[in-house]
Amino acid sequence: MLGAGASxxxxxxxxxxxxxxxxxxxxxxxxxxxxxxxxxxxCDVRVQGWVRSVRSQKEVLFLDINDGTSLxxxxxxxxxxxxxxxxxxxxxxxxxxxxxxxxxxxxxxxLQAEDIRVVGSCDSIAFPFKLKERHAADYVxxxxxxxxxxxxxxxxxxxxxxxxxxxxxxxxxxxxxxIHTPVISSNDxxxxxxxxxxxxxxxxxxxxxxxxxxxxPAFLTVSGQLHLEVVAGAFSRVFTFGPTFRAENSQSxxxxxxxxxxxxxxxxxESIQDIMQEMENLFKVATAAILSRCHEDVExxxxxxxxxxxxxxxxxxxxxxxxxxxxxxxxxxxxxxxVFSFKPEVAAVDLLVPEVxxxxxxxxxxxxxxxxxxxxxxxxxLDTYQWYLELRQFGTVxxxxxxxxxxxxxxxxxxxxNIKDVIPFPRFSHSCLL
Amino acid sequence: MLGAGASxxxxxxxxxxxxxxxxxxxxxxxxxxxxxxxxxxxCDVRVQGWVRSVRSQKEVLFLDINDGTSLxxxxxxxxxxxxxxxxxxxxxxxxxxxxxxxxxxxxxxxLQAEDIRVVGSCDSIAFPFKLKERHAADYVxxxxxxxxxxxxxxxxxxxxxxxxxxxxxxxxxxxxxxIHTPVISSNDxxxxxxxxxxxxxxxxxxxxxxxxxxxxPAFLTVSGQLHLEVVAGAFSRVFTFGPTFRAENSQSxxxxxxxxxxxxxxxxxESIQDIMQEMENLFKVATAAILSRCHEDVExxxxxxxxxxxxxxxxxxxxxxxxxxxxxxxxxxxxxxxVFSFKPEVAAVDLLVPEVxxxxxxxxxxxxxxxxxxxxxxxxxLDTYQWYLELRQFGTVxxxxxxxxxxxxxxxxxxxxNIKDVIPFPRFSHSCLL
Numbered sequence: 017m018l019g020a021g022a023s024x025x026x027x028x029x030x031x032x033x034x035x036x037x038x039x040x041x042x043x044x045x046x047x048x049x050x051x052x053x054x055x056x057x058x059c060d061v062r063v064q065g066w067v068r069s070v071r072s073q074k075e076v077l078f079l080d081i082n083d084g085t086s087l088x089x090x091x092x093x094x095x096x097x098x099x100x101x102x103x104x105x106x107x108x109x110x111x112x113x114x115x116x117x118x119x120x121x122x123x124x125x126x127l128q129a130e131d132i133r134v135v136g137s138c139d140s141i142a143f144p145f146k147l148k149e150r151h152a153a154d155y156v157x158x159x160x161x162x163x164x165x166x167x168x169x170x171x172x173x174x175x176x177x178x179x180x181x182x183x184x185x186x187x188x189x190x191x192x193x194x195i196h197t198p199v200i201s202s203n204d205x206x207x208x209x210x211x212x213x214x215x216x217x218x219x220x221x222x223x224x225x226x227x228x229x230x231x232x233p234a235f236l237t238v239s240g241q242l243h244l245e246v247v248a249g250a251f252s253r254v255f256t257f258g259p260t261f262r263a264e265n266s267q268s269x270x271x272x273x274x275x276x277x278x279x280x281x282x283x284x285x286e287s288i289q290d291i292m293q294e295m296e297n298l299f300k301v302a303t304a305a306i307l308s309r310c311h312e313d314v315e316x317x318x319x320x321x322x323x324x325x326x327x328x329x330x331x332x333x334x335x336x337x338x339x340x341x342x343x344x345x346x347x348x349x350x351x352x353x354x355v356f357s358f359k360p361e362v363a364a365v366d367l368l369v370p371e372v373x374x375x376x377x378x379x380x381x382x383x384x385x386x387x388x389x390x391x392x393x394x395x396x397x398l399d400t401y402q403w404y405l406e407l408r409q410f411g412t413v414x415x416x417x418x419x420x421x422x423x424x425x426x427x428x429x430x431x432x433x434n435i436k437d438v439i440p441f442p443r444f445s446h447s448c449l450l
Numbered sequence: 451m452l453g454a455g456a457s458x459x460x461x462x463x464x465x466x467x468x469x470x471x472x473x474x475x476x477x478x479x480x481x482x483x484x485x486x487x488x489x490x491x492x493c494d495v496r497v498q499g500w501v502r503s504v505r506s507q508k509e510v511l512f513l514d515i516n517d518g519t520s521l522x523x524x525x526x527x528x529x530x531x532x533x534x535x536x537x538x539x540x541x542x543x544x545x546x547x548x549x550x551x552x553x554x555x556x557x558x559x560x561l562q563a564e565d566i567r568v569v570g571s572c573d574s575i576a577f578p579f580k581l582k583e584r585h586a587a588d589y590v591x592x593x594x595x596x597x598x599x600x601x602x603x604x605x606x607x608x609x610x611x612x613x614x615x616x617x618x619x620x621x622x623x624x625x626x627x628x629i630h631t632p633v634i635s636s637n638d639x640x641x642x643x644x645x646x647x648x649x650x651x652x653x654x655x656x657x658x659x660x661x662x663x664x665x666x667p668a669f670l671t672v673s674g675q676l677h678l679e680v681v682a683g684a685f686s687r688v689f690t691f692g693p694t695f696r697a698e699n700s701q702s703x704x705x706x707x708x709x710x711x712x713x714x715x716x717x718x719x720e721s722i723q724d725i726m727q728e729m730e731n732l733f734k735v736a737t738a739a740i741l742s743r744c745h746e747d748v749e750x751x752x753x754x755x756x757x758x759x760x761x762x763x764x765x766x767x768x769x770x771x772x773x774x775x776x777x778x779x780x781x782x783x784x785x786x787x788x789v790f791s792f793k794p795e796v797a798a799v800d801l802l803v804p805e806v807x808x809x810x811x812x813x814x815x816x817x818x819x820x821x822x823x824x825x826x827x828x829x830x831x832l833d834t835y836q837w838y839l840e841l842r843q844f845g846t847v848x849x850x851x852x853x854x855x856x857x858x859x860x861x862x863x864x865x866x867x868n869i870k871d872v873i874p875f876p877r878f879s880h881s882c883l884l
Contacts, residue, residue: 047625047686064686066683066845083717084627084688085685106844106845107845108718110718135846135847136842136846138843138845139843139844142843143844160837161683161838162840162841164681164683165683165845170685176630180628181622181628184615194610194614194615195607196614197875198874198877199633199670200670201884202884212650213650213651214648214670216697217647230882234877236648243874246595246598249598249599250518251517252481252518254518259692259693265663274632274634283498283517284542284544284569403883406595406596407595409576410540410570410596410599411500411569411599412542413542414569439630440630440631441631441632445663445664446665447664448636448664450632450636450680
C-alpha cells in the first residue's frame with residue numbers, strides 16, 4: 017500500500033484541487049478515490065458505495081466502503097444506532113457525514129457518518145463471497161456476474177482499463193493512426209482453419225437461393241494485419257486494438273475463443289530490427305505507465321497472486337530483450353524460466369515469454385508483386401486476393417508489423433496463470449456465460 | 451488551411467523540439483508532419499512518402515509528398531535531371547536532401563532534393579484516382595483497398611483516430627473504468643430479431659450431437675449494456691467502446707451491419723437528467739478536442755464536403771441541448787432541420803439529430819427485483835436471466851446509462867451523408883469487401 021501522500025499526488029493528477037473544492041463546496045457527492053485524496057476539513061459530503069466490511073463495537077460502528085475507483089476503501093465511523101439489519105458485507109449504501117482527518121496510521125481521512133441509508137441489501141447466505149475470506153481463482157471464476165465485487169478482480173479491471181489507455185497513448189505519442197479493422201471479414205489471414213462463421217440464423221420458411229447475408233461466407237477476424245496493410249499504403253504508421261477470434265477446441269488456461277490483439281504496421285521499413293525495437297518500446301513504455309498509474313492494484317497481484325513475479329518483471333524492464341535464433345531460444349528456455357527473448361527467423365520474429373509463451377509475433381511483409389502472384393496462383397487464390405496484389409501495383413513500400421496478445425501481456429506483467437482471469441467475460445469452447 | 455505558425459504550435463505538442471533536433475542531428479528520417487513543423491536550417495534529412503503531385507518545369511521539378519501524418523504535403527524542389535519515368539502521382543518515394551525555408555506563401559519549409567528514389571511505381575492507367583480530380587464519394591467507395599490514398603478519406607481516418615482518443619480521454623478524465631464487453635454473447639439485449647449467429651463451419655464428417663461450439667446458440671453483440679450493468683455492480687462509472695452488430699437487410703446510407711458504439715453506465719443515479727447531462731458533456735468535450743487537434747482535416751469536410759455544416763455544429767456546441775417531449779420533438783423537427791434535441795420519455799431519452807437521426811439512446815434501468823422477475827417470467831426467460839436477477843439481490847443500486855453510435859457521431863460533426871464513408875471497411879447486406 018502506498019502512503020496517503022503518494023496516493024494524493026497521483027490522484028490530484030486526475031482530480032485537480034479546484035474540482036474537489038467545487039464538489040466539497042456544493043456539499044456534493046464524492047467518489048471514494050476523491051474522498052481519500054481530499055484535504056479533510058470537516059466538510060459535509062455524501063459518499064456511495066458497497067460495504068466491504070462491518071465492525072460493530074459497543075461505542076462505535078466501523079464500515080469500509082468501496083465504489084470501484086480505488087483498491088483502498090473509505091472508512092466510515094458511525095454511532096452504533098445507525099446500524100441496521102440490512103447493513104452487511106455486499107450491501108450498497110449512501111452515507112452522509114463529515115470528512116475528517118483520521119487518527120489511524122493506514123489512512124488519511126475518514127467519514128464521520130450522520131446518516132447511513134442502505135440502498136440495496138445483500139442476501140449474505142446466497143452471496144458466494146464471504147467477508148475476510150480469500151477465495152480461490154477457480155471458485156471466483158464460477159460467478160462471472162459477481163466477480164467484479166472481489167478485490168482481486170476489481171483491481172484487474174482497473175489495470176486492464178489503464179493498460180488499454182497506456183497502449184493507445186504509446187501509439188498516439190509515436191505518430192500512429194488508430195484504425196478500426198473489421199471484425200467480420202471474408203479473409204482468413206493466417207490461413208489456419210480455426211474460424212468462426214457469421215450468418216443470420218437459418219429461416220426455414222424462406223425460399224432457397226443465395227443464403228449468405230453478405231453474399232459470400234463471412235468469418236470473425238483472426239487478425240487485422242491485411243486491413244492494416246491496406247491503410248499502410250497511405251500512412252507511415254497505423255495500429256489497431258480490438259477483438260480477434262479462434263474457434264479452438266480448448267479449455268486450457270492458455271486459450272480463449274475471443275481475445276484482444278494490439279497490431280501495428282509500419283511503412284518504409286526494411287529491417288526486422290526496427291520492428292523488434294518497436295515491440296520492445298511498446299512493452300516497456302506501456303508497462304512503466306501501468307506501474308505508475310495502478311501501483312496499488314499491481315501490487316496486489318505481485319504480493320498475493322504471484323509472489324516473486326515483481327523481480328521477473330523488473331528484470332524484463334531493466335534489460336535489453338535478448339535476440340537469439342530458434343535453436344538457441346529453445347535451449348535457453350529449457351534452462352532458465354525467467355528469460356525473455358526474441359526469436360527472429362529470416363524476416364519474422366516471435367517474442368517468447370516463459371509461462372505465457374508467444375507474446376508477440378512480427379514480420380516484414382512480402383511486397384514483391386511477382387512472388388505474391390505466383391504464391392496466390394499456386395493456392396488458387398488469385399481472384400480472391402486481387403485487391404491485395406493491387407496494393408503492390410500502386411506505390412507499394414517495404415513494410416512490416418507485429419501483433420501482441422493483450423491478455424497474454426496482462427498475464428505477463430501481473431503473473432496471472434489463467435488467461436480467463438484477465439478478461440471480463442471469457443469465451444471458450446463449451447462456455448459463453450452471460 | 452492553417453498558417454504554418456499555428457500548425458507548428460500544434461505539432462510541437464506532439465513532437466517536442468528536442469525530439470526533432472535529435473532526428474535532425476542524426477541526419478535521420480523525418481515524417482512529413484515533423485518536417486513541416488521543423489525550424490529549417492539546411493539540415494540533411496530523409497523523407498519518405500507517396501507522390502501527390504508532380505510539376506516538371508524547364509529549370510525545376512516540384513513534387514508534393516504525403517505520408518499520412520498530415521493533410522498538408524511537403525514540397526520537394528529538385529533538379530529536373532532527378533526526374534524518372536516511374537516518378538508519378540501515386541508512386542512511393544524516398545527523398546534525401548536539405549530542409550530549407552520556403553519562399554512560398556503557403557508553406558514554411560521545402561525539401562531541396564539531392565536524391566529521389568522511387569520505391570514503388572504506380573500504374574497510372576490502372577490507378578483509379580487521377581491527379582487533380584475530385585472524385586465523387588460513390589466512386590471512391592468502390593475501392594476500399596485504395597481509398598485511404600485520397601485526401602478526403604485519409605483526413606477521415608485521422609479524424610476517426612483522434613475522435614477515438616478524445617472519447618477515451620473524456621471517460622478517463624471523468625473517472626470511468628473502461629470495460630471490454632464481449633463481442634460473442636448468448637444474450638439478445640435489445641430483444642430485437644436482427645442477430646448474427648456465430649458458429650464453427652459445419653463439418654459433415656463429424657457425428658451428430660450438440661453441434662454448438664459454446665454448447666448454446668451464440669450471437670454477435672447488439673449492445674454491451676447488460677455486461678456494463680454487471681460491472682456497474684462494483685464500479686460507480688464504466689464505459690465500453692467497441693463493435694456492435696445488426697443483421698439488418700438494408701443497403702441504405704444509414705445502416706451498417708458492423709458499427710461502433712460508445713456505451714456508459716453510471717451507478718447510484720436516480721435521475722435521467724444526470725444521464726442527459728453526461729451525454730451532452732461527452733458530445734461537447736470530445737468534439738472540442740477533435741476540432742482543436744484535427745483542425746485542417748475537419749476543415750476539409752466543412753469546406754468541400756458539407757458547406758454550411760460548420761455553422762450547425764457551432765450552434766450545437768454553443769447552446770444547451772433542448773429537452774422536449776416526443777410530440778414536441780416531432781413538431782420541431784418537421785419545421786427546423788438544424789435543431790438538436792433530447793427526447794425524454796418516462797425514464798428513457800433519445801438524442802435526435804437532423805439528417806443523422808438517433809445519435810444517443812439512454813435510460814434509467816429497472817432495478818426492482820420483483821418487477822424484473824414478473825416480466826422475465828411472462829417472457830419465459832426466468833432461467834436464462836437468473837444471473838441478471840441476482841445482480842439485484844446482492845447490493846443493487848439505481849443505475850442508468852446511454853449508448854452513442856460512433857459513426858453517426860462522426861457524420862454529425864463532419865456533415866457526411868453516407869455512413870459507409872466514415873468507417874474504414876464498411877460491412878452491410880450483400881457486401882463484405884476485403
